[in-house]
Amino acid sequence: MxxxxxxxxxxxxxxxxxxxxxxxxxxxxxxxxxxxxxxxxxxxxxxxxxxxxxxxxxxxxxxxxxxxxxxxxxxxxxxxxxxxxxxxxxxxxxxxxxxxxxxxxxxxxxxxxxxxxxxxxxGLSNSVLKLIERRHRVDKWVAYAGMIITVILVYMFWRWTH
Known part of the structure; x- marks a missing residue:
């Protein structure tokens, strides 16, 4: 040992x-x-x-x-x-x-x-992997913002029609 x-x-x-x-x-x-x-x-x-x-x-x-x-x-x-x-x-x-x-x-x-x-x-280096991760994070926030805007627009449309 x-x-x-x-x-x-x-x-x-x-x-x-x-x-x-x-x-x-x-x-x-x-x-x-x-x-x-x-x-x-x-x-x-x-x-x-x-x-x-x-x-x-x-x-x-x-x-x-x-x-x-x-x-x-x-x-x-x-x-x-x-x-x-x-x-x-x-x-x-x-x-x-x-x-x-x-x-x-x-x-x-x-x-x-x-x-x-x-x-x-x-050919993937650390900088490329970090760039991919950063892009993934930005895409995720864009998707969340789009969901929120869609919910707001649907709510406003619903209020306008009722």
């Missing part, structure tokens, strides 16, 4: 994507750190549960309650592993999305270049 944001030509876009990549990296680091802490706690709890189960079996020979606690801890550890896998998948999805955005940006640049080439071959 670090390589992809560096390939963006626009400084504003590059800075934006740099911040986004840094934010995703920080979130990933934070999640990984929290997951490591959770894993360490789970390992410690499982070890303590094993020791308790051994002690309980020595004392009264019945460690079903401790084994149930141990099973709960094992399920929690499996859930933590699944969460880690999901975080890794989300990270890889983010990388894939950023690479697709870079590809789309390149395609749009190519399309823009082709459009400009076509405009240059037709």
């Amino acid at each position: 670090d390589r992809l944001w560096r390939s963006i030509a626009s400084k504003g876009q590059r800075d934006l994507w740099k911040r986004k990549v840094e934010q995703v990296a920080e979130e990933g680091d934070s999640l990984k750190e929290n997951l490591d802490k959770l894993s360490a706690r789970q390992q410690q709890r499982m070890q303590e549960a094993k020791e308790r189960a051994e002690l309980m079996q020595r004392v009264n020979g019945d460690g079903e309650l401790v084994l149930k606690i141990f099973d709960d801890e094992a399920r929690a550890m499996e859930s933590a592993r699944n969460s880690h896998i999901m975080v890794e998948e989300a990270y890889s999805t983010g990388v894939a999305i950023l690479s697709k955005y870079a590809e789309q940006k390149d395609r749009l640049k190519i399309a823009q270049r082709k459009a400009l080439d076509i405009l240059n071959t037709v």
Whole structure:
């Protein structure tokens, strides 16, 4: 991802994507750190549960309650592993999305270049396009003025006949 944001030509876009990549990296680091802490706690709890189960079996020979606690801890550890896998998948999805955005940006640049080439071959320059737009605006105002004058004349004719 670090390589992809560096390939963006626009400084504003590059800075934006740099911040986004840094934010995703920080979130990933934070999640990984929290997951490591959770894993360490789970390992410690499982070890303590094993020791308790051994002690309980020595004392009264019945460690079903401790084994149930141990099973709960094992399920929690499996859930933590699944969460880690999901975080890794989300990270890889983010990388894939950023690479697709870079590809789309390149395609749009190519399309823009082709459009400009076509405009240059037709011979339309910016000044001609501005002249056309100005003429269109003037034509629109002339049409509106004509509509207003027509309504006024129809109203005057109607008043004159009635």
